[in-house]
Amino acid sequence: MCYATLKKYLAVLIGLAVTATGLSAAPAEEQPAAAMEKEMVLDPTTGKMVTAPEYGGTLTQAAGRDQKVFDTYLAWSPFQVSSAVVEKLGIVDWGLSRDEFHFRGGYPAPLFALKGALAESWDMSPDRLIYTFNIRQGVHWHDKPPVNGRELTAKDVEHSFHRFLGNRLTGTEFSEAEPAVTAGELGTVPFESITATDEYTVVFTLKEPYLRTPNMILDWHTIVIYPPEVIKADGDASDWRNLVGTGPFELTDYVESVSITYTKNPDYWGYDEKFPENRLPYVDEFRVLFMAEEATRLAALRSRKIDYSGYHGAGTMIKSIDVAESLKRTNPELVLNEYSERADNGFIFNVSEPPFDDIRVRKAMNMALDHETINNTYFKGYGDTTPRGQIGMPGFHVPFDEWPQEVKDAYSYNPEGAEKLLDEAGYPRGADGIRFKTDAKFRDSEDVGWVEAVAAYWSEIGVDVKLDPRPADAAWNAWWADPEREQGLVHYAFGALSDSYDAMLRFTPAFQYNPAKSDDPVFNALFERAKAATTFEEQREPILEMDMYFKKSVWGVPGPEVPQFNVTQPWVKGYNSEGGLGGLQWYAIFARLWIDQDLKKEMGF
Numbered sequence: 001m002c003y004a005t006l007k008k009y010l011a012v013l014i015g016l017a018v019t020a021t022g023l024s025a026a027p028a029e030e031q032p033a034a035a036m037e038k039e040m041v042l043d044p045t046t047g048k049m050v051t052a053p054e055y056g057g058t059l060t061q062a063a064g065r066d067q068k069v070f071d072t073y074l075a076w077s078p079f080q081v082s083s084a085v086v087e088k089l090g091i092v093d094w095g096l097s098r099d100e101f102h103f104r105g106g107y108p109a110p111l112f113a114l115k116g117a118l119a120e121s122w123d124m125s126p127d128r129l130i131y132t133f134n135i136r137q138g139v140h141w142h143d144k145p146p147v148n149g150r151e152l153t154a155k156d157v158e159h160s161f162h163r164f165l166g167n168r169l170t171g172t173e174f175s176e177a178e179p180a181v182t183a184g185e186l187g188t189v190p191f192e193s194i195t196a197t198d199e200y201t202v203v204f205t206l207k208e209p210y211l212r213t214p215n216m217i218l219d220w221h222t223i224v225i226y227p228p229e230v231i232k233a234d235g236d237a238s239d240w241r242n243l244v245g246t247g248p249f250e251l252t253d254y255v256e257s258v259s260i261t262y263t264k265n266p267d268y269w270g271y272d273e274k275f276p277e278n279r280l281p282y283v284d285e286f287r288v289l290f291m292a293e294e295a296t297r298l299a300a301l302r303s304r305k306i307d308y309s310g311y312h313g314a315g316t317m318i319k320s321i322d323v324a325e326s327l328k329r330t331n332p333e334l335v336l337n338e339y340s341e342r343a344d345n346g347f348i349f350n351v352s353e354p355p356f357d358d359i360r361v362r363k364a365m366n367m368a369l370d371h372e373t374i375n376n377t378y379f380k381g382y383g384d385t386t387p388r389g390q391i392g393m394p395g396f397h398v399p400f401d402e403w404p405q406e407v408k409d410a411y412s413y414n415p416e417g418a419e420k421l422l423d424e425a426g427y428p429r430g431a432d433g434i435r436f437k438t439d440a441k442f443r444d445s446e447d448v449g450w451v452e453a454v455a456a457y458w459s460e461i462g463v464d465v466k467l468d469p470r471p472a473d474a475a476w477n478a479w480w481a482d483p484e485r486e487q488g489l490v491h492y493a494f495g496a497l498s499d500s501y502d503a504m505l506r507f508t509p510a511f512q513y514n515p516a517k518s519d520d521p522v523f524n525a526l527f528e529r530a531k532a533a534t535t536f537e538e539q540r541e542p543i544l545e546m547d548m549y550f551k552k553s554v555w556g557v558p559g560p561e562v563p564q565f566n567v568t569q570p571w572v573k574g575y576n577s578e579g580g581l582g583g584l585q586w587y588a589i590f591a592r593l594w595i596d597q598d599l600k601k602e603m604g605f
Contacts, residue, residue, distance in 0.1 A: 090218025095273030106580030310566030345559030383560030442491030
């Protein structure tokens with residue numbers, strides 16, 4: 001889209017812009033009669049009355065892509081689809097008030113929000129070198145070969161951690177193996193040993209204290225417990241037929257790029273945290289249908305072929321305000337829940353190479369963008385254009401109002417100033433008007449219209465940005481993991497409600513997926529201070545300094561935070577637009593939702 005075309009498009013949208021009216025469900029009095037006759041109970045986490053939980057039925061969701069891999073040792077994505085089957089030592093407490101915890105995103109959770117899952121309890125020694133985890137008794141593996149329903153033991157936990165950490169632990173059968181490609185921060189914890197001392201106890205011993213140890217053990221993104229029998233028989237757990245877990249569902253069918261079917265685990269150990277007398281899961285079957293095209297998903301919602309499309313469906317949230325408003329007009333019975341956890345519409349620079357190793361160029365790229373105009377037109381005013389950095393957790397970032405004026409100026413629309421900075425940086429316009437060329441890489445599930453819009457603004461200051469959309473698949477993850485990857489701009493999210501320490505770790509050389517390819521001595525020194533902290537309060541100070549340094553250094557282009565939309569059929573109950581229950585613990589939520597069978601029948605389905 002050229003700049004002139006964009007301006008014409010924006011002008012038309014300005015004339016048509018409407019005030020956001022909210023896309024919540026229809027009022028209770030407009031619901032079918034069956035909903036009004038049902039027994040109602042109080043949801044203790046929201047204070048709202050809902051129809052009482054009930055058992056049975058099938059819950060079907062749309063997914064934008066097939067993960068194709070089911071072993072978290074091999075890739076980041078598998079736990080998204082296997083989190084209904086395999087479990088961790090900890091999980092976010094579904095019974096927490098929604099005012100107490102945000103339930104946004106699939107990030108590892110802060111310790112206060114976690115409760116025991118496969119670990120019933122834990123404690124640490126006074127010197128913070130020994131952590132003892134008591135494994136929940138009476139938990140059984142699914143009744144399928146080669147495990148055949150035997151009880152989970154501490155040895156199973158020991159085996160999974162040994163395998164995951166590989167040669168970062170000595171004296172184990174995996175000592176010569178590479179750590180999991182998803183080891184991340186867990187792989188930086190200075191473990192000396194991990195030992196099952198009896199049938200239900202695992203002791204984690206450290207070489208030196210590490211503040212975040214319990215968080216990493218309980219809820220690092222990908223550290224889940226697999227049965228040793230599967231790993232020893234097949235080498236890994238990548239074959240879906242052999243995916244055995246302790247979770248609320250068993251994986252019973254998989255057709256590549258078509259569907260996944262999960263069946264209720266009749267012997268699941270867990271109970272609903274909101275209604276503790278109710279054993280989970282509620283539904284008999286949970287199905288995932290792969291639908292790459294949004295038009296297909298919208299048709300499936302309208303025809304009631306799917307019950308859910310949104311955050312948990314690998315890119316199936318509605319991202320277009322136009323589409324969301326249109327769906328609400330044509331199908332007012334559908335429940336559209338706004339969902340926002342970060343500003344998705346941004347880019348990160350490769351600060352290690354020209355032209356983006358020059359802060360003047362990075363400032364110019366920000367100053368070229370008129371976020372307010374794009375938000376009021378393209379996003380119809382739904383977005384929050386307040387500039388932000390990497391961290392969104394309250395108390396761990398410096399709010400925009402407190403930024404020094406010179407930092408604010410670097411993120412303010414000023415195309416004349418942007419042109420001047422590029423001249424000073426040694427990038428004059430050529431005969432064709434172009435100063436330099438670069439590319440913008442992004443997953444093809446992202447909002448292409450937004451990328452086209454910002455590229456049009458950059459063309460006005462003489463920067464020719466080639467759009468490079470890529471499938472959101474294993475190849476994308478492999479590209480991220482390659483330290484030699486070619487990168488100019490890459491799509492990135494800002495202000496996430498994720499763990500603040502982990503958010504800063506990723507901009508150090510120690511992190512495999514370092515998005516800015518940064519190696520800044522000042523930033524690295526601040527991170528070492530955070531790493532050495534003995535309390536979370538002590539750690540907060542260097543994190544705040546890193547947050548401000550990130551913003552002053554202009555390592556990225558933060559875009560507006562615009563809500564996206566999770567959509568459910570009216571008979572899906574118990575859902576309030578929550579994200580994950582911890583690090584990538586997505587599908588565990590579906591064990592806690594139920595179907596209002598009478599309402600569904602009354603509506604003809």
